[in-house]
Amino acid sequence: HYRRIFDFNSTILSESDSLNNLINEKIIEDIVSKNQRIFLAHHKCNPYEQYKNISFHKIEDYDNALNIINSNFKKFSAASIRYNKENCCYFYNMFILPKEDFFEYCEFIFGVLFKLKEQTNFLNRNIQEVRLFGYIAERLMGIYFTELKARKANYKEFPMFYCRDKIKKERLVPLYTDSIKLCFSVDNLYIIYLYATIVSIIQHSTSDQKYEIFLLYSNLDANKVNYFYDLQRDNIFIRFIKIDEYVDKIDYNFFVDRHATIAAYYRLFIPEIFLNFDKVLYLDCDLIACDDIKNIYNTNIQNHIIAATKDPCLISDLNENPGFMNYCINELELENPLNYFQSGVMLFNIKKCIQFNLFDKCIKKIKKIKKPVFWDQDILNSVLQDNVKFLKLECNVEWTFFEHEDRLKKYLSLDMYKEYGYAYSNPIVLHYNGFKPWSHPHLPKADIWWHYARQTPFYEEILFKNIKDNVLKNLPSNHVNLIHVKPCGAVEKVKSHLSFKLGKEILSIKENKLKILALPFTLIFITIKHKISNSIYKLILNSNPNLKSLPLSHYSDYHEALKIQNYLSYRLGNLLVKHPFTFIFRVSRVYREWKKGK
Numbered sequence: 001h002y003r004r005i006f007d008f009n010s011t012i013l014s015e016s017d018s019l020n021n022l023i024n025e026k027i028i029e030d031i032v033s034k035n036q037r038i039f040l041a042h043h044k045c046n047p048y049e050q051y052k053n054i055s056f057h058k059i060e061d062y063d064n065a066l067n068i069i070n071s072n073f074k075k076f077s078a079a080s081i082r083y084n085k086e087n088c089c090y091f092y093n094m095f096i097l098p099k100e101d102f103f104e105y106c107e108f109i110f111g112v113l114f115k116l117k118e119q120t121n122f123l124n125r126n127i128q129e130v131r132l133f134g135y136i137a138e139r140l141m142g143i144y145f146t147e148l149k150a151r152k153a154n155y156k157e158f159p160m161f162y163c164r165d166k167i168k169k170e171r172l173v174p175l176y177t178d179s180i181k182l183c184f185s186v187d188n189l190y191i192i193y194l195y196a197t198i199v200s201i202i203q204h205s206t207s208d209q210k211y212e213i214f215l216l217y218s219n220l221d222a223n224k225v226n227y228f229y230d231l232q233r234d235n236i237f238i239r240f241i242k243i244d245e246y247v248d249k250i251d252y253n254f255f256v257d258r259h260a261t262i263a264a265y266y267r268l269f270i271p272e273i274f275l276n277f278d279k280v281l282y283l284d285c286d287l288i289a290c291d292d293i294k295n296i297y298n299t300n301i302q303n304h305i306i307a308a309t310k311d312p313c314l315i316s317d318l319n320e321n322p323g324f325m326n327y328c329i330n331e332l333e334l335e336n337p338l339n340y341f342q343s344g345v346m347l348f349n350i351k352k353c354i355q356f357n358l359f360d361k362c363i364k365k366i367k368k369i370k371k372p373v374f375w376d377q378d379i380l381n382s383v384l385q386d387n388v389k390f391l392k393l394e395c396n397v398e399w400t401f402f403e404h405e406d407r408l409k410k411y412l413s414l415d416m417y418k419e420y421g422y423a424y425s426n427p428i429v430l431h432y433n434g435f436k437p438w439s440h441p442h443l444p445k446a447d448i449w450w451h452y453a454r455q456t457p458f459y460e461e462i463l464f465k466n467i468k469d470n471v472l473k474n475l476p477s478n479h480v481n482l483i484h485v486k487p488c489g490a491v492e493k494v495k496s497h498l499s500f501k502l503g504k505e506i507l508s509i510k511e512n513k514l515k516i517l518a519l520p521f522t523l524i525f526i527t528i529k530h531k532i533s534n535s536i537y538k539l540i541l542n543s544n545p546n547l548k549s550l551p552l553s554h555y556s557d558y559h560e561a562l563k564i565q566n567y568l569s570y571r572l573g574n575l576l577v578k579h580p581f582t583f584i585f586r587v588s589r590v591y592r593e594w595k596k597g598k
Helices: 025-034 047-052 059-072 074-083 099-119 129-150 191-203 222-229 262-273 312-320 322-331 350-356 358-369 375-384 401-411 414-425 446-453 459-470 490-495 498-510 515-543 558-565 568-578 583-597
Strands: 004-006 038-040 156-158 160-162 180-185 211-217 236-242 279-283 287-289 306-310 341-349 388-390 429-431
Touching: 047 059, 047 129, 059 074, 059 099, 059 129, 074 129, 099 129, 180 191, 180 262, 191 211, 191 222, 191 287, 191 446, 191 459, 211 262, 222 236, 262 279, 262 341, 262 350, 262 358, 262 375, 287 446, 312 322, 312 401, 312 414, 341 350, 341 375, 341 429, 350 358, 358 375, 401 414, 490 558, 498 515, 498 568, 568 583
Parallel strands: 038 156, 180 211, 180 279, 211 236, 306 388
Antiparallel strands: 004 160, 279 341, 287 429, 306 341
16 A cells, blocks of 8 residues: 555664665565454544544445445455444554455455445535545455354454655755745735745845745645745746655654644654755745845855854743743753744754754753743744854844833843844844734834735735734624624525614514513614624725625525515614604505515
8 A cells, every 4th residue: 555565574664774684585475374364453443433433434435335234245244344433443554365365255245336436426525525445445444354254164363563764855966056035834814924025025126136035834725825936036946846745754743732733843854854955945935035146145154064043032931930941941951042043034044954953852851841931932943052053133033022021121131132223123034923913013123024014915915814813802792793794694694684674673573562662772782783893894894895795686595585575574664764753653555565475
């Protein structure tokens, strides 16, 4: 099976171990001669429940296959029932069988699958769901193995080895030896903000200097990716590098929380990905270049593994918070915590990284620390201490200086405080870590980021997302419920009309006569809430006119919506909206018309 082979030594090998012990003719011949049938070691789980609980599996497909067995392949009915009751699953279609068994196996599974195909509706299935026959075939294999075991057939199970070291990796080669090589880690959450970063880099670039920009990703919106190629110039080159084959080889779940995602750890793979490069400058997605980025890239790091700036905000935390200082000393094992560096701008000396075995040391440290407070940044600091060349703070200016100024004065050395203050006024790179300018546009220096954001094709999307995430979520829930940014249909749209809301409230007095005393005030309150909702909705439409809802007639439930508009409640509400001062005199006529039409 793809990249999977039997481990005939029944050992758990590390990735660095040789495969000679696994792919060895003598060993294979000896084992096969002693065991007529070889199965892959089973997993301890129930086949039926396992299939049922996977999102892209439809349990009715498996049920249909089992019914076909009961009707047309009765020989395997008992094995089918037994297999789906046991806590034993076989995967990957891996086995060695005698010729007779193999022919019987093929006759069984293909017989079931061909009949299943005749019964299967493929309409509206996604790319994973249409692969049901491969998934079902694995379960049929387990049923066949169960039948063989019932016959007391000779067999033995062996574990699996996943051949990670045989993956054909994309070995990148620089287009130009003298180019500036930049690298970003990005996901769908940050891709719209990264565009502003690259725009700022390009606008501060030198026309006779070439820049190669590499974007490490796992899964991105293809439409957004295409916009980035529009940024290419005669001296600007952009390449997207899919990182899955590197991440998948790590049998570990990276710790993430708050606003960090798995993409934060991609920079750890830089030495492996850029094996054929001399230097690579890694940059976070939430920064703006205020000067030519080559001023950082051209730093001489011949004798160091990386170059980075110290982190003055975090260093002040260390001096203020003994608990955090203890964490850095005891957990991160930092000999000098006051040399803690910020990982948002890092210049990698690739050859030194490889010699130092940086990647493996980072993975080992991750498994040891388990839940680092500042994710990969803590890991890199723990592994790289004494191997870092410190850049001047202008190379990575944390924009939260304004927020921490009093604390910085108190807990930073005078020299570092002065250096930070100078850097804040004269940045080469402005780093928007912590608070984000797209959600806090009122803060100092946020305007610099927005200057470049306006030049992106995602400007309206950024605005809308900011309104949705930071305005609407802070409204009372009863206000948010009145806002229909994306109406689901004509019925829902009609029910969002003020006429429907008012009419519904008017008729509610039938159930509680006392409500009539407060009715005028209730109706005024409903009207005010509705107008607030409409004002916010108009603001959203100004940001993105494409969000304007369709006319009622464009919805499939249009006729149902028309029925609602003929309800007495809707008619009464509409009357109040149009004739608030003469409403009481017109009610009887509206009621008679409604009664007549009913």
